[in-house]
Amino acid sequence: MQLICIRSLYAGCGNLLGNIKMSEYKFSEDQEKEIARIFAKYPVKTSALLPSLTLVQRADQVVSPEAMVAIGKKLDVSPAYVQSVLSFYTMYHTEKVGKYMILFCINISCQLNGSDKLLEHTAKKLNIKVGETTFDEKFTLHREECLAACTEAPMMRVNDTYYGNLTEQRIDQIIDSLD
Numbered sequence: 493m494q495l496i497c498i499r500s501l502y503a504g505c506g507n508l509l510g511n512i513k514m515s516e517y518k519f520s521e522d523q524e525k526e527i528a529r530i531f532a533k534y535p536v537k538t539s540a541l542l543p544s545l546t547l548v549q550r551a552d553q554v555v556s557p558e559a560m561v562a563i564g565k566k567l568d569v570s571p572a573y574v575q576s577v578l579s580f581y582t583m584y585h586t587e588k589v590g591k592y593m594i595l596f597c598i599n600i601s602c603q604l605n606g607s608d609k610l611l612e613h614t615a616k617k618l619n620i621k622v623g624e625t626t627f628d629e630k631f632t633l634h635r636e637e638c639l640a641a642c643t644e645a646p647m648m649r650v651n652d653t654y655y656g657n658l659t660e661q662r663i664d665q666i667i668d669s670l671d
């Protein structure tokens with residue numbers, strides 16, 4: 493629903509959704525400083541889009557429609573442009589996810605090394621289905637295409653950490669070690 497709102501703004505159909513009000517996103521002082529630093533690195537403003545999205549997600553865990561509008565304003569691009577770039581990358585979230593986002597590679601090298609079975613094991617251990625978040629909001633489990641660590645297959649990424657050569661036992665150890 494939120495994405496429809498963004499698209500509608502872009503398409504100039506905002507009046508059709510006149511009753512939908514978005515609050516304004518406020519960057520913190522530190523974020524403003526960091527954004528200025530990011531902008532200074534690039535000759536073209538739009539090049540700062542991915543780092544800006546990352547900055548917001550690190551602070552909020554998600555990139556809200558309000559944040560997309562605010563980032564678009566800073567970059568002089570439409571919210572729909574921001575959303576279109578964001579939606580290409582699976583590491584950005586528009587909905588709340590768990591403290592730990594587990595991305596389980598299911599591409600060919602990992603699959604040949606048993607990722608299907610290991611993913612099933614992980615889902616069972618967490619007592620959720622793939623795509624869901626645990627009740628305590630600690631873990632979210634997703635399938636992912638090749639994570640570019642094929643030599644470590646089968647592998648998964650938990651937030652920014654890669655874990656390779658997985659076995660059921662190793663997965664249990666990794667999950668149990670995360671507080």
Ligand code: FES
Pocket residue numbers: 597598599600601602603637638639640641642643645647
């Ligand atoms: S196929 Fe799994 S990391 Fe490349």
